[in-house]
Amino acid sequence: MNKLAVAMTPNRADDVISVETRALLEQSFDMCWAGDDLTSSAIAELARGSDVLLTSWGTPQLGKEIWADGNGPKVVAHAAGSVKRLIDPVIFDHGVAVFSGAGRIAWSVGEYCLAALLTLSRKLPRFDAMVKMGGWKQTGFRGNDLAGSKIGLLGASSTARALITLLKPFGCDIVVYDPYLDNGLAAELGVRSVSLAEALSCPFVSVHVPDVPATKGMVTRDLIERIPDGAIVVNSARGPAIDQKALLEHALTGRIYAALDVYDPEPPAFGLDVLEAPNLLLTPHIAADTTECHLALTGYVITDVLKWLEDGTKGRSFVDPAVWSIAA
Structure with missing residues (x-):
């Protein structure tokens, strides 16, 4: 034995x-x-x-x-x-x-990403904050459907593939930036392979890249400035992949929404402006922690x-x- x-x-x-x-x-x-x-x-x-x-x-x-x-x-x-x-x-x-066990973890992270996309697309944190302050329906803003939307994924990792599977009932147009993803595999996954800039031009973006030298700072300030107004960015992968300072600056203006489960550094040290922003969903690196x-x-x-x-x-x-x- x-x-x-x-x-x-x-x-x-x-x-x-x-x-x-x-x-x-x-x-x-x-x-x-x-x-x-x-x-x-x-x-x-x-x-x-x-x-x-x-x-x-x-x-x-x-x-x-x-x-x-x-x-x-x-x-x-x-x-x-x-x-x-x-x-x-x-x-x-x-x-x-x-x-x-990374493959099993990927499924739980995929669920987190789906939950974050739905939560922010329906603007639930903003509605939650409004009700707690005594407000009601006359908000001046409205949530959006995830179904039928265009979603850009950065990386075709196991977590990205879990999210692709979970998104199938929503009929989304899913595009993926990954230099190692060929057209044949993209077709098998039911996605399209695109450039980094095109993936970041989507109204929904989810980051799934590994922590390797080539991915550090790949989402630059310049690219963040070109993310469309009202877009939602989810990062459950690695904090250093994104220019975190630039992302938060754009989120604090209300221009974009973001769900962050990873940071650079960890744990982060944020001021009240970040911690109380209703268009930010912040979790402590727990996407797989079920x-x-x-x-x-x-x-x-x-x-x-x-x-x-x-x-x-x-x-x-x-x-x-x-x-x-x-x-x-």
Whole structure:
């Protein structure tokens, strides 16, 4: 029986391992569990001699020395999102297979983006603020339908694809800017591939790019100035992708609406003008933070790990070393 080392605290394990998945783990593996001591040395000792290392948020970066003696785990299963802060890609040279829960997280982020688009298109924060101040129907403004609208997505990542699926009943015209998206794949997704400027010219814009050098500051002040009046911008990806100062300046004039779940830096330090603006929806990097999403993460990766161990199948959570440089 393969040995599995759980490199997360008991509290985190309760957060990302459902009752059903825990039973599957105990049935499928000879298991050893970490305690509250998650130092690098403790994890290295835990990992030694294991076949699979199960990690999550809070697991320290895995040093390449874990694999130096050839006795390191042959699989890392990350019950969380990006593995870029967890592993050194040199471990791929040791034949280590890596799996990530990012695909499951993408669905929850997609739901957040849909909720944000609907919330701001119907101007619910403004109506909420008005009613709390004693106002009623004579507002001078009105919400808009999302159905049939043109939506620009920056990036064709897994979160973008989740949102595309969720938007299908709304009959939207979806365009995507992504230099790696060819016309064939765009057609499969039911979208059109366009330039960055055209994607940002839409009345609805959602950002789904990874945090890589090429995306830092990609939405410049000049591009923000060309976003149409009344447009809605949602950023659930990475704060540095957008000139945040310029975006907030345009939002505070009332010209555009924005839903921000990520910032540059985090946590942000905003004044009351930003915090009280009814055309801004601000959340603390929680787009994927749902009970169901967290509890599903270990099952999502372990199902693929078991198949990999059985016959080498690369499931949906497999991290392809070939796309490491452009991955989130």
